[in-house]
Amino acid sequence: MSNEPVDVLIIGAGASGAAVAWSLADTRMRILCLEQGDWVNPATYPSAGPGYENRQDFAIRPNDRRLDVDYPIDDDDSPVKVVNFNGVGGGTILYMAHFPRFHPSDFRTRSLDGVGEDWPIDYATLAPYFAENDRMMGVAGLAGDPGCPPKEMQLPPVPLGKLGERIAGGFNELGWHWWPSESAIATEPYDGRDRCLNLGPCSSGCAQGAKASTDITYWPHAIRAGVELRTRCRVREITVDKKGMATGAIYYDENGVEHEQKAAVVIVACNGVGTPRLLLNSVSTAFPDGIANGSGLVGKNLMLHAMAVVQGQFDSRIDGFMGPIGCALWSKEFYETDPSRKFKRGYTMEIVRGGGPAGTALNGMAMGMLPWGSEHHTAFDQLFDKAGSICAVGEDLAEEHNTVTLDPEVVDSNGIPAVKIAYTLGENSRNMIEHAGERAKEVFAAAGAVATSPIISSGVSSGHSMGTARMGTDPARSVVNEWGRSHDVKNLFVVDSSVFVTSAGVNPTSTLQAVSLYIADSMKKRLANLFD
Amino acid sequence: MSDILASDNTYTESERAILTLLCELMIPAGNGRPSAADPELLNDILPRLSTHESVLKPGLAILATLSLEKLAASEQVALIHQHREAHATFFQVFESQVIQAYYAHSIVLTSLGVNAPSPYPQGYDVQETDWSLLDPVRGREPFYRQLETEE
Numbered sequence: 001m002s003n004e005p006v007d008v009l010i011i012g013a014g015a016s017g018a019a020v021a022w023s024l025a026d027t028r029m030r031i032l033c034l035e036q037g038d039w040v041n042p043a044t045y046p047s048a049g050p051g052y053e054n055r056q057d058f059a060i061r062p063n064d065r066r067l068d069v070d071y072p073i074d075d076d077d078s079p080v081k082v083v084n085f086n087g088v089g090g091g092t093i094l095y096m097a098h099f100p101r102f103h104p105s106d107f108r109t110r111s112l113d114g115v116g117e118d119w120p121i122d123y124a125t126l127a128p129y130f131a132e133n134d135r136m137m138g139v140a141g142l143a144g145d146p147g148c149p150p151k152e153m154q155l156p157p158v159p160l161g162k163l164g165e166r167i168a169g170g171f172n173e174l175g176w177h178w179w180p181s182e183s184a185i186a187t188e189p190y191d192g193r194d195r196c197l198n199l200g201p202c203s204s205g206c207a208q209g210a211k212a213s214t215d216i217t218y219w220p221h222a223i224r225a226g227v228e229l230r231t232r233c234r235v236r237e238i239t240v241d242k243k244g245m246a247t248g249a250i251y252y253d254e255n256g257v258e259h260e261q262k263a264a265v266v267i268v269a270c271n272g273v274g275t276p277r278l279l280l281n282s283v284s285t286a287f288p289d290g291i292a293n294g295s296g297l298v299g300k301n302l303m304l305h306a307m308a309v310v311q312g313q314f315d316s317r318i319d320g321f322m323g324p325i326g327c328a329l330w331s332k333e334f335y336e337t338d339p340s341r342k343f344k345r346g347y348t349m350e351i352v353r354g355g356g357p358a359g360t361a362l363n364g365m366a367m368g369m370l371p372w373g374s375e376h377h378t379a380f381d382q383l384f385d386k387a388g389s390i391c392a393v394g395e396d397l398a399e400e401h402n403t404v405t406l407d408p409e410v411v412d413s414n415g416i417p418a419v420k421i422a423y424t425l426g427e428n429s430r431n432m433i434e435h436a437g438e439r440a441k442e443v444f445a446a447a448g449a450v451a452t453s454p455i456i457s458s459g460v461s462s463g464h465s466m467g468t469a470r471m472g473t474d475p476a477r478s479v480v481n482e483w484g485r486s487h488d489v490k491n492l493f494v495v496d497s498s499v500f501v502t503s504a505g506v507n508p509t510s511t512l513q514a515v516s517l518y519i520a521d522s523m524k525k526r527l528a529n530l531f532d
Numbered sequence: 533m534s535d536i537l538a539s540d541n542t543y544t545e546s547e548r549a550i551l552t553l554l555c556e557l558m559i560p561a562g563n564g565r566p567s568a569a570d571p572e573l574l575n576d577i578l579p580r581l582s583t584h585e586s587v588l589k590p591g592l593a594i595l596a597t598l599s600l601e602k603l604a605a606s607e608q609v610a611l612i613h614q615h616r617e618a619h620a621t622f623f624q625v626f627e628s629q630v631i632q633a634y635y636a637h638s639i640v641l642t643s644l645g646v647n648a649p650s651p652y653p654q655g656y657d658v659q660e661t662d663w664s665l666l667d668p669v670r671g672r673e674p675f676y677r678q679l680e681t682e683e
Contacts, residue, residue: 050649051636105677112677122679142663146672159658160665168665177669180661197655207652321646322656336677357644358635365627373609377563384644 006032006228009248009263011235011278013037014090015509016496016516017269018214018222019133023520025225027527032261033227034251036234037069037087039215045205053358058204060094060461062086069232071412071419073273078423080304082273083463088231089215091271091463092509096202096326097184097211098350099139100506101130101514104149105336106395109502113337113344115428116397119501120473120482121518123149129514129521136221137212137513138190140327141182147332148179155187158196163318163388164328167351170447176333181350183327184212184509191217198323200356211324233259236416237282238266238492244286245531246492252414265523265530267493269516272302272465275498276404277419279469279479292469292486292494297479301467302402302421303503306347306394306429307460308437311453312444317385320354328353334439335505342431347394347505349440360384390443392436395505397428398467425457433457464508469498483526484519490531495519542582547592551581553600554626557609559634565643568634576633584625591622 008024010017013035021033046052060083062070069086085093104123109116131152140155157180160168171178185202186193187210196210209216223229232254239247239260248262268275276299280290290298331349338346355363364370364383371379402423410418425433437455444452472478475487480499486492497512504511523530543551555577556569566573581588595615600608616623634640638648647654 045652047650048652050638051632052650053636054632103676104679108679142666144670146669146674147676149676149678157661160661161658165661165665172665172668175668177672177675179666179669197652198658199651199655201651208655319656319658323658332676336675356635357641357646358632361631361635362628365631372558372612374560374562376559377565381563 003259003261005248005262005264006030007263008032008265008267009034009261010267010269011249012090012269012271012274012496013088013214013219013229013231014269014271014496015092015214016512017090017267018218019136019513019516020267020269020495020520021227021229022136022218022222022225023517024523025222025227027524028226031227032263033229034233034235034249034261035088035229035231037085038231039088040093040205042205042207042209045207047199047201047204048207052201052204053356055204058094060203060463068413071274071277071416072407072410073419073421074407074410075421078304078421079425079458080307080423081459081461082304082421082465083461084271084273088219088229089213092213093205093215094203095463095507095509097324098326098507099137099182099184099510100330100348101148101151102504102506102511103335106502106504109345115344116502117472117477120471126511126514126518129517130510132517133510133513137184137217138186138193139182140185140187142180145179145332147177147335153182155190157181158183158185158187158324158327159198160328161319161323161353163320163353164351166314166318166447167388167390167443168329170443170445171331173446174442176331176443178329178331181327181330183324185324185327186210186212192220196324200321200323200325200353202324202326234412234414234416235278236414238268238278238291240284240286240291240489242286244489246291246489256414265491265493267495269496271496272468272498273404273419273421275494275496276468277406280406281417287488292479292488292492294488295476295479297400297470297477299404299468300400300402301398301470302404302423302465303396303398303467303500304423304462305464305503306396306425306432307457307462308392308394308433308440309389309456309460310437310440310444311387311389312447312449313383313451314386314448315450318354318388320385320388321356323353325353326350334436341435343428343435345395345397345428345432345505347392347432347436349436349443350391350393352389352391354385354387357384360387390440392433392440393464393505393507394429394432394436396503397426398470398502399426404468464497464503466497466500466503466508469494470501471499472501483522484515493519493523542585543578543592546596547589548578550592550595550600551578553608554612555630557605557612558627558630565640568630572639573634573637576637577630580629580633581626584629587621587625591619594619
């Protein structure tokens, strides 16, 4: 393995790392990406084999997977549990491919609503990068949504199915907005990927390869353009010289052998938990509190989203286990701030299709709805394929006490300190969750559901980690500047959702990739004086 | 086959008899689906249970003292219900493993109209959407918050 110096070292091969690698490739610089996980073979995805609902090695939570490539995350002190995936493609391997963009107002929450902070960039700045990212990922949807800014779609929308049509009818009955979700799913062949087969469990990987994970979207293009991607390489720390400039990174290979990789530019793309972990682990004489942490804000302002989930039960089968589990329709009815409500900002309601047989039975048993004995099958038939959920994804306001910190006691398989999450839902979020849950119940009632679950907001999982290395123009109030460069280290960049200033009320992948492309373009425009 | 042999080695004959009885009590045959104690199903269930030997063996020892086999079926279920709370860990592990094996078996999946053993490669045909459902929404003016600088 050659460790010759490179021009650009990217750490992390997930949603943002792939996008920045592809974008920078046309500079002809020597670019290397180090990824702690492996390539994933789609033939090994759970949906391609027996027991597909219960494969622990594809569990969404790293604490359940417990693979060597994962790092422990102590999230006991958080009502929202952290989800990620460590491998080429990162979180896009297990995400549901729900692909909304942030709204224009999400970048101006302080000016508009007096909460959070304004971003140093706006929707208009990101618009061309949203479009470019959509073309690379392939987005299915329907143009003309009155709840969002106009945009082009590459592919026809994911079918609603019986479940989606029932719930859409409920929204119509109430006179509320709904629209088919924008989904990073190839509903027709697209860029070498075959069409979606409606397998169902997108959240354990797409065996068909229709879901746009970056291992099959950006990475093949980036590698063909000359980027080197090295897997099973876990970075321990970013190194610096006496002038406080980054010099590269120290990493461990698959066999635990330590390497030093020199680089002229270092780009961190490890998500809202992994990025602060790496920055805080990169301690030196110049940066005793962690690199790029002059503001003291690395790891602070963690946002995971305020989520409310309500399950609805129907009296007939609704094909709920067929089709992309997280992509059917959304509602923006309650997205923007309404002064009459007890909270600022808002949320998107998203439909989640039903689970498979094992998931239904496990859930039914846990809820005391699936008895032993002669009534077992009849009870199961009343549950299976008759349920769907509404998940409200609500804007979580940044609060400094919500943090990612290093765990003083727990380390990963290479001995690198792991992380602790300390996170509470603020009053605004709690009020939003209550509002969203009640509205979800109204939708189900209008759609003819025979029963609804209580509002579930604690113990839910989120792969939406944001805000822990926020961008801004004030070095005292932000970690990176308005184009992703560390205020403290002029050849160190952060390109993932850590740089988010607000969380919006939507899934973050589309926006974080647009931000990544924007930062890459900003770097390319400044190559001659990148470190000034 | 190796998995089955492994499970046979994990539990004694009397322990296997109790596990089989519990499977039958939990999920008997019905609604066109087999009992969890059907040999075909047990072939998948017992290997899963063998990986939780340390949790299950102590519970099996307690259940062995109840002489379940000498009771009528209704009495057996009643007695199990009495012990479910006192031995919650045993029953949580047992039920979880039985469900994961039973509802992943091709016989059961096929009876439920689910592709077996997995969704791929067949996939599913989801009915075409009638997009006239959107007509009430299509008539609505844009309502996202438009900012002056971005219109």
